[in-house]
Amino acid sequence: MGATTREMLSRFESLGDENRLRILTLLERHEFTVSELVSVLQLPQSTVSRHLRVLADDRWVRRRQDGKTRYYRLEGALEPGARELWRLTAESLSDAVWIGEDAERAGSVLARRRERAAAFFSETAGGWDALRDDLFGRDARFAPLFGLLDPEWVVGDLGAGTGTLAETIAPFVKRVIAIDRSPEMLEAAATRLEGHDNVDLREGELETLPLADGELDMTVLMLVLHFAVDPGRVLAEAARALAPGGKTRRARHARPRTRGVPRDHGPPVARLQRRPDGRVDGRPAGLDDYRHIPLAPDPNASGPMLFAGTARRPGEPRTTTGRLYI
Known part of the structure; x- marks a missing residue:
C-alpha cells in the first residue's frame, strides 16, 4: 500500500x-x-x-x-x-x-x-499609538501598504544610502535597483541587504544614472533631491530611466524649521522650476501629473518640514490595475 x-x-x-x-x-x-x-x-x-x-x-x-x-x-x-x-x-x-x-x-x-x-x-484609546509602536514598531503604521505595489515592478531607489528603503520595498516587487554615489553608503547597504537576492546595488551619479532607458517602472528619491546640485538634471535622468507610464516619487525638504536647523544645511541646492503656488514642477524633466503633498510634521523631529511629490512619465502604463505609488 x-x-x-x-x-x-x-x-x-x-x-x-x-x-x-x-x-x-x-x-x-x-x-x-x-x-x-x-x-x-x-x-x-x-x-x-x-x-x-x-x-x-x-x-x-x-x-x-x-x-x-x-x-x-x-x-x-x-x-x-x-x-x-x-x-x-x-x-x-x-x-x-x-x-x-x-x-x-x-x-x-x-x-x-x-x-x-x-x-x-x-x-x-488614549495610549494606543504608543502601545502599537511598542508592540509592533513604527514601521507597522505603513509597511503593509507596500503590499499594494505591483509584484512585477522594477523599482529604482535613487540615492539609496544605507539601503533602508530598498530593504523595505524588496519583498514586494520583482527587483530593486539601488543607486548611490558613495561607496561607503553602498557598503553599509550591502550589509543590510544581505539575503535580498532581488536588490541590485550600483554605484553612480544621479545626474548620469547607470540605467538603460525605460529600465524602471517606478523611481523613488527619498530625502535626496534637495542635496542635488542640479535637481532638474536628476529628474530628467529619472524620467529617462522610467518606462512609459512609470511613476516617480520624491520626498524632500519644504522649508527648514527654526529649531536648531540652519537654512543652508547640506550642500548647495539649485532651485527647481516652481509653479506660481510655489510647488516644484516636474514638467521640465518630461514628467506630468505632478502631485504635491505636504507631510504632517513629527513634533519630536528637529529637521525641516517635508513634502512628497509624485509625477508620471507620459505614456501607457505597463499595468492598468489599481496601484499605490510611494
Whole structure:
C-alpha cells in the first residue's frame, strides 16, 4: 500500500467521528481556541484536545500561536482529493441537528470575543499609538501598504544610502535597483541587504544614472533631491530611466524649521522650476501629473518640514490595475 493511499485512508478514518465532524464544521467558518470549542461543543477540554490532535495529525486543521493562546482553523491548503472529500462530507451533514445548535453557541462565543476587543480598545484609546509602536514598531503604521505595489515592478531607489528603503520595498516587487554615489553608503547597504537576492546595488551619479532607458517602472528619491546640485538634471535622468507610464516619487525638504536647523544645511541646492503656488514642477524633466503633498510634521523631529511629490512619465502604463505609488 502506497504512502498516499495510507494517508487518504487515515483521513477517511479521522472523519468517522461525529465530534470531529462538528469541530471541522465550526473551523471551516471561523477560527477558535480550544476553550472556545469547549464552550461551543459542551465537551470536556481533554476530549476536544484529543480530537484536535487527530485532525492536526491528518492535516485537516492548522494551528496558529498567539502568545500563550493557540487558534485552530480548517486547513486552507487542502490537496484536491481531501478538499473534495470534505466537500462531500459537509454536504451530507446539512440536515444534522447539531449544526444549528453549534452555530448558535458559536455566535455567542464570537460576540463575547468582539466585546472583549471593543472593551480593550476603548480602555487603551488614549495610549494606543504608543502601545502599537511598542508592540509592533513604527514601521507597522505603513509597511503593509507596500503590499499594494505591483509584484512585477522594477523599482529604482535613487540615492539609496544605507539601503533602508530598498530593504523595505524588496519583498514586494520583482527587483530593486539601488543607486548611490558613495561607496561607503553602498557598503553599509550591502550589509543590510544581505539575503535580498532581488536588490541590485550600483554605484553612480544621479545626474548620469547607470540605467538603460525605460529600465524602471517606478523611481523613488527619498530625502535626496534637495542635496542635488542640479535637481532638474536628476529628474530628467529619472524620467529617462522610467518606462512609459512609470511613476516617480520624491520626498524632500519644504522649508527648514527654526529649531536648531540652519537654512543652508547640506550642500548647495539649485532651485527647481516652481509653479506660481510655489510647488516644484516636474514638467521640465518630461514628467506630468505632478502631485504635491505636504507631510504632517513629527513634533519630536528637529529637521525641516517635508513634502512628497509624485509625477508620471507620459505614456501607457505597463499595468492598468489599481496601484499605490510611494
